[in-house]
Amino acid sequence: MRSKAQNSINLKPLIILFSFFLFLLVLKLGSNFSSNIQNLQSKYIDFTAPCHKIPPSLAEALVHYASTNITPQQTYQELQITLRVLEQKSPTNFLIFGLGYDSLMWSMLNYGGKTIFLEESDAWMQDVKKQIPSIEAFHVTYNTKVTEAVQLLHLGKEENCKVVTDPRSSKCHLAIKTFPDEVYNTEWDVIMIDAPTGYKAELPGRMTAIYTAGLLARNKRFGDTDIFVHDIDRWVENKFSMDFLCDGYWKEEVGRIRHFTIPSHRGGVERPFCP
Ligand SMILES: C[S@@+](CC[C@H](N)C(=O)[O-])C[C@H]1O[C@@H](n2cnc3c(N)ncnc32)[C@H](O)[C@@H]1O
Numbered sequence: 001m002r003s004k005a006q007n008s009i010n011l012k013p014l015i016i017l018f019s020f021f022l023f024l025l026v027l028k029l030g031s032n033f034s035s036n037i038q039n040l041q042s043k044y045i046d047f048t049a050p051c052h053k054i055p056p057s058l059a060e061a062l063v064h065y066a067s068t069n070i071t072p073q074q075t076y077q078e079l080q081i082t083l084r085v086l087e088q089k090s091p092t093n094f095l096i097f098g099l100g101y102d103s104l105m106w107s108m109l110n111y112g113g114k115t116i117f118l119e120e121s122d123a124w125m126q127d128v129k130k131q132i133p134s135i136e137a138f139h140v141t142y143n144t145k146v147t148e149a150v151q152l153l154h155l156g157k158e159e160n161c162k163v164v165t166d167p168r169s170s171k172c173h174l175a176i177k178t179f180p181d182e183v184y185n186t187e188w189d190v191i192m193i194d195a196p197t198g199y200k201a202e203l204p205g206r207m208t209a210i211y212t213a214g215l216l217a218r219n220k221r222f223g224d225t226d227i228f229v230h231d232i233d234r235w236v237e238n239k240f241s242m243d244f245l246c247d248g249y250w251k252e253e254v255g256r257i258r259h260f261t262i263p264s265h266r267g268g269v270e271r272p273f274c275p
Pocket of ligand 1 (some may be wrong): 071072073074097098099100101102119124168194195196197254
């Protein structure tokens with residue numbers, strides 16, 4: 001008959017072997033668990049993204065629009081096409097003809113970029129600046145009237161108007177030369193034409209604004225410029241945008257807004273004024 005001591009000696013290698021396999025199993029489960037956690041982390045959590053608070057100016061804009069019953073004139077659908085372009089391009093250089101209830105929105109949608117407004121009414125510009133001190137706007141003058149639109153359209157067909165140059169040195173009657181230098185010295189990536197006023201015969205109309213915006217875009221050293229023209233249901237906005245921003249550069253239109261994408265006409269590529 002075997003003693004108790006002999007029995008326990010025979011079991012020892014088995015216990016050691018079992019412990020070894022148990023150790024390997026724990027090791028394997030542990031490594032699977034941590035690699036699963038890593039997979040989940042890389043799938044759902046971007047640990048490299050910095051954690052930001054909403055910028056104070058953006059918070060101010062939200063409160064501004066949430067507490068006013070005066071909304072911008074462009075409709076939700078009209079705003080979408082500029083929004084889509086700004087989503088891709090911002091922060092960018094964004095030039096806007098006209099100050100309005102949409103100005104703070106445009107500045108915020110181009111957060112971190114350069115957004116400049118050109119306004120014909122000094123009184124209105126002071127009002128807006130009082131409400132939104134961060135707005136960067138210049139008072140500008142236009143020396144045209146809506147009544148001159150047909151004559152200006154003919155003048156715009158002259159060869160001088162097809163020459164791509166800085167508007168300050170253009171010989172075209174439609175080129176505005178009196179804007180602040182910053183307007184000519186900046187390469188604009190997005191331009192919104194929602195001014196000057198043109199709803200009455202004696203108002204300036206957008207003839208020269210449309211032509212000059214197109215010239216700034218063509219004269220850019222590199223890249224495309226997205227130009228938006230609002231109020232295309234009116235004769236001036238419709239005709240001047242199609243003739244000087246060109247059918248060939250037409251991208252889309254929604255409601256009363258039309259979108260053109262104009263390439264640089266510099267950088268060695270020979271291009272006609274309109275494709
Ligand atoms: C068609 S509005 C632009 C409106 C702008 N898109 C908006 O949503 O408010 C163009 C011009 O109208 C004039 N304007 C617009 N709102 C005004 C106001 N409340 N008082 C005085 N002028 C205004 C400004 O001269 C402005 O540049």
